[in-house]
Amino acid sequence: MDAILQFLDGNSQYFLILMAGVAYGFFVGLIPVAGATTGLIAIYSFVTYFQDPYMLVVFTTAVVVTSSIGDSFCGIVMNIPGAGGAAATMVDGFPMSRRGEAARALSAAISTSWLNGLIWGLAVFLFLPWYTKIVLYFGTAEMFSFLIFAMTCVIFVSSKYWFRGLIALVLGVLVGRIGMDPQTAADRWTFGWEYLGAGVQIIPVMAGLLAFPELLSAYRMKAQKITLTNQVIRGQLIDGIKDTWKYKWDGLRGGLIGGFVGLVPGIGGNIADWFAYSQTVAVSKKNTDDGEIPVGKGNVRGVIGCEGANNAQKATSYVPTVLFGIPGAPFEVIVMGLLMYVGLELGTPSVLEDQRFFDVLLSSYLWALVIILPISYAFIKYAVYITSIPFKYYFWPILASLVWSSTQYTGYVDDYMMLAICMVLGLGMKYLKFSRVSFLIGFILSYRLETTYVQFTTFGYGWEELLFRPMPAVFISLTVVAAIWGLFFNKAKIDFV
Amino acid sequence: MNIRNTIISAFAGTMMLASTASADITVVNPQKPGGGTTVWTEIIMKELEKHLGERINIRNIPGARDIPGINKFHNELRFDENTIVVTHGGNGVSFLQENVDYDYAEYDSIGLMNLNIIMGKVKGADMDKPKFAGTSGAVPEAFAIAMMICGPDKSLDEYIECFGENVTWVQGMSGGERRLAFKRGDLTGSRENPATYQKHIAPDENAELWFHHGLLDPATGKHHDDPNFPGAQFEIQFKERYGVEPSGEFYDAYVLVKSFRDGLQKAIWVNKGNPELRDRLVDAMNKMVNDPESVAAIEAKNGKYEWFIGERGNQMRDTLMTFITEDALRTLVRFNREALGLNSVLKENLFPAK
Numbered sequence: 001m002d003a004i005l006q007f008l009d010g011n012s013q014y015f016l017i018l019m020a021g022v023a024y025g026f027f028v029g030l031i032p033v034a035g036a037t038t039g040l041i042a043i044y045s046f047v048t049y050f051q052d053p054y055m056l057v058v059f060t061t062a063v064v065v066t067s068s069i070g071d072s073f074c075g076i077v078m079n080i081p082g083a084g085g086a087a088a089t090m091v092d093g094f095p096m097s098r099r100g101e102a103a104r105a106l107s108a109a110i111s112t113s114w115l116n117g118l119i120w121g122l123a124v125f126l127f128l129p130w131y132t133k134i135v136l137y138f139g140t141a142e143m144f145s146f147l148i149f150a151m152t153c154v155i156f157v158s159s160k161y162w163f164r165g166l167i168a169l170v171l172g173v174l175v176g177r178i179g180m181d182p183q184t185a186a187d188r189w190t191f192g193w194e195y196l197g198a199g200v201q202i203i204p205v206m207a208g209l210l211a212f213p214e215l216l217s218a219y220r221m222k223a224q225k226i227t228l229t230n231q232v233i234r235g236q237l238i239d240g241i242k243d244t245w246k247y248k249w250d251g252l253r254g255g256l257i258g259g260f261v262g263l264v265p266g267i268g269g270n271i272a273d274w275f276a277y278s279q280t281v282a283v284s285k286k287n288t289d290d291g292e293i294p295v296g297k298g299n300v301r302g303v304i305g306c307e308g309a310n311n312a313q314k315a316t317s318y319v320p321t322v323l324f325g326i327p328g329a330p331f332e333v334i335v336m337g338l339l340m341y342v343g344l345e346l347g348t349p350s351v352l353e354d355q356r357f358f359d360v361l362l363s364s365y366l367w368a369l370v371i372i373l374p375i376s377y378a379f380i381k382y383a384v385y386i387t388s389i390p391f392k393y394y395f396w397p398i399l400a401s402l403v404w405s406s407t408q409y410t411g412y413v414d415d416y417m418m419l420a421i422c423m424v425l426g427l428g429m430k431y432l433k434f435s436r437v438s439f440l441i442g443f444i445l446s447y448r449l450e451t452t453y454v455q456f457t458t459f460g461y462g463w464e465e466l467l468f469r470p471m472p473a474v475f476i477s478l479t480v481v482a483a484i485w486g487l488f489f490n491k492a493k494i495d496f497v
Numbered sequence: 498m499n500i501r502n503t504i505i506s507a508f509a510g511t512m513m514l515a516s517t518a519s520a521d522i523t524v525v526n527p528q529k530p531g532g533g534t535t536v537w538t539e540i541i542m543k544e545l546e547k548h549l550g551e552r553i554n555i556r557n558i559p560g561a562r563d564i565p566g567i568n569k570f571h572n573e574l575r576f577d578e579n580t581i582v583v584t585h586g587g588n589g590v591s592f593l594q595e596n597v598d599y600d601y602a603e604y605d606s607i608g609l610m611n612l613n614i615i616m617g618k619v620k621g622a623d624m625d626k627p628k629f630a631g632t633s634g635a636v637p638e639a640f641a642i643a644m645m646i647c648g649p650d651k652s653l654d655e656y657i658e659c660f661g662e663n664v665t666w667v668q669g670m671s672g673g674e675r676r677l678a679f680k681r682g683d684l685t686g687s688r689e690n691p692a693t694y695q696k697h698i699a700p701d702e703n704a705e706l707w708f709h710h711g712l713l714d715p716a717t718g719k720h721h722d723d724p725n726f727p728g729a730q731f732e733i734q735f736k737e738r739y740g741v742e743p744s745g746e747f748y749d750a751y752v753l754v755k756s757f758r759d760g761l762q763k764a765i766w767v768n769k770g771n772p773e774l775r776d777r778l779v780d781a782m783n784k785m786v787n788d789p790e791s792v793a794a795i796e797a798k799n800g801k802y803e804w805f806i807g808e809r810g811n812q813m814r815d816t817l818m819t820f821i822t823e824d825a826l827r828t829l830v831r832f833n834r835e836a837l838g839l840n841s842v843l844k845e846n847l848f849p850a851k
Binding site: 179186194 | 529530531532535536539540543556557558559560561562564565568569628631632633665666667668669670671673674676677678680681683696697700797798838839840
């Protein structure tokens with residue numbers, strides 16, 4: 001506690017760095033599909049300016065925390081995912097925005113994300129060493145069974161065009177398998193295009209498949225004729241906070257899912273929000289007699305469910321990163337690289353025994369959370385005005401930011417070609433009503449499923465490992481339950497294709 | 498809202514400007530940000546800049562097995578008079594067994610680090626039946642394990658059969674998964690460079706040293722024991738166990754592949770025919786390795802390894818080329834394909850002229 005309070009007292013430079021990190025992270029979160037990873041990559045050129053290595057800890061932590069909150073704005077106001085792990089927010093958030101409830105949706109998203117960030121941040125940083133056994137317990141059989149369970153759950157977040165959704169899922173799996181064959185180390189389905197050897201990157205898929213078609217259709221949308229006075233916005237902001245409390249279990253369940261996904265390296269944070277969203281869909285009302293809008297069509301529960309996972313996953317992914325030097329999420333690879341550059345090698349005894357490192361990490365995490373909350377609430381007032389401005393005025397800047405985010409991989413023409421392909425695919429799928437969400441889920445999970453399956457078989461494991469080891473047995477049982485529920489009892493379908 | 502538009506446009510413009518800002522020298526790095534070679538490159542280039550007096554821009558060109566960036570350098574960028582490239586050991590292995598465009602013979606060495614790869618094992622584990630993470634970069638380990646388990650004087654077919662019967666070669670693991678699996682005990686063997694060995698294996702009370710590959714002396718063409726891990730070199734361990742030194746075609750293939758990986762663990766190259774840039778960089782490298790401050794900064798982050806600068810680097814490359822024989826390449830490719838399941842190709846263009 002003393003360290004947290006002293007953070008402000010004795011380190012004015014740290015506070016300035018913290019503020020810079022908060023501002024930069026929030027800004028990065030606002031850029032469509034960019035997210036923490038892209039934002040952190042962009043600061044590599046400036047790393048030499050951090051003379052004190054702990055300053056970089058402060059800065060990176062602030063960026064991670066605040067970008068997770070900032071990325072809700074894109075999804076809700078513009079129907080464009082703010083980052084890979086925040087795409088599900090737009091499914092219910094944008095319809096709310098179109099109905100003139102943008103401030104309520106944003107307030108609920110920010111409050112839920114913030115609350116779970118606080119809970120999981122405290123849980124992680126105060127009890128960090130306790131997690132060693134959990135991380136170590138999660139082996140190949142556990143991972144494989146968990147992925148099967150996650151896949152089963154999320155495929156039921158399908159559109160009402162279920163057959164086309166299934167085809168989209170298969171297509172996503174196939175596209176996800178482009179790249180290196182994990183068994184032969186040879187290129188697979190690259191058609192001689194060397195660029196595809198490392199697989200299709202997630203950012204152009206998010207930008208081209210999900211964001212661009214929405215951007216294009218929004219271009220033709222008329223601006224909302226909804227008058228949003230300061231009083232209305234303030235009222236919605238309070239409603240959003242009340243919603244967070246009212247649907248706290250949706251948010252906390254999302255946090256639990258996100259927290260778990262972040263804790264285990266290799267699952268991939270991009271699935272956490274869809275997984276959490278699928279569980280909200282599962283427990284929501286299917287037939288609403290009281291006029292309540294169903295989840296999937298602009299219900300605040302849909303926003304709260306997935307936003308719960310967002311910051312929780314970011315917080316727990318610090319566990320394997322700090323304890324073992326094994327990145328828990330893609331952005332942690334960049335954090336590790338940056339910190340190594342200034343001499344802080346995560347996972348080594350020198351860092352694990354460095355009390356100052358942990359003090360700075362916890363303090364900057366908590367202070368970034370504290371500072372970003374009022375900023376985010378205040379920003380809502382300005383963000384909602386976007387809904388009253390025709391899209392054509394900010395179509396080009398957003399398109400430019402999509403292109404920029406998607407071409408940070410190599411910067412060569414191949415990046416642009418891949419983005420163009422994804423754009424065409426996205427437009428085609430949207431027009432033909434093939435679920436892009438299903439495609440994305442298949443795409444994200446296919447590589448993990450394949451490599452884990454390869455590990456599973458080359459270890460010589462069989463069905464015994466799935467049925468008689470405790471955690472896999474639980475996941476397989478849950479998979480059966482989820483499949484039965486999805487096939488026979490699930491009536492919830494979303495319109496988003 | 499105009500403010501928001503302006504900010505976004507300004508940010509996008511700044512980033513574009515930043516990414517295309519001219520630097521005096523561009524170094525092509527074949528990895529994404531955050532990768533091991535990327536971090537190494539950033540650390541070295543930062544120190545090198547001080548002694549060169551010029552700005553160095555790192556250009557990341559990632560891709561499958563870190564090959565596309567070097568291919569791009571070879572086919573296009575090397576002809577730019579201010580562009581150099583960084584390669585790592587995996588590129589050396591790919592050079593032997595994959596259809597890559599690049600060719601070390603066409604470059605001049607600026608400097609390279611010759612690393613040793615250290616094998617750890619779980620204490621008390623049966624290392625005659627090891628479980629090991631199999632990746633395309635772990636080919637030298639597979640050869641060493643096969644010889645260590647199966648003994649001397651075996652045919653290639655016998656090594657392939659023996660390896661298949663005794664070694665659990667677990668594919669599809671990333672570096673992080675491999676390390677966790679080793680900590681859990683799911684894998685009984687693991688490999689690290691000396692710096693990561695100190696980080697991941699040495700502090701682990703359930704792990705211990707197994708063996709290492711040794712350090713290549715380019716002058717003699719022989720591998721010698723690593724003073725940091727004395728007595729644990731593969732050749733020494735093998736002799737202790739079987740009473741004879743390892744030899745034969747299978748051993749030659751092992752020497753070939755381990756030399757290309759470890760001898761070229763981190764290397765900086767410039768296109769041949771660019772002596773002005775080469776001399777400038779070699780001069781700066783020599784100053785860098787003689788500057789205690791730079792050396793301390795590099796060793797603190799990258800570990801302590803011997804540098805081979807300029808002509809000594811070329812000598813290392815030339816020594817490696819002498820290990821390439823038709824028999825060694827054929828053995829390497831067949832073992833890769835039949836024992837490890839890799840889709841390696843026999844590169845007849847590498848066969849020495851008869």
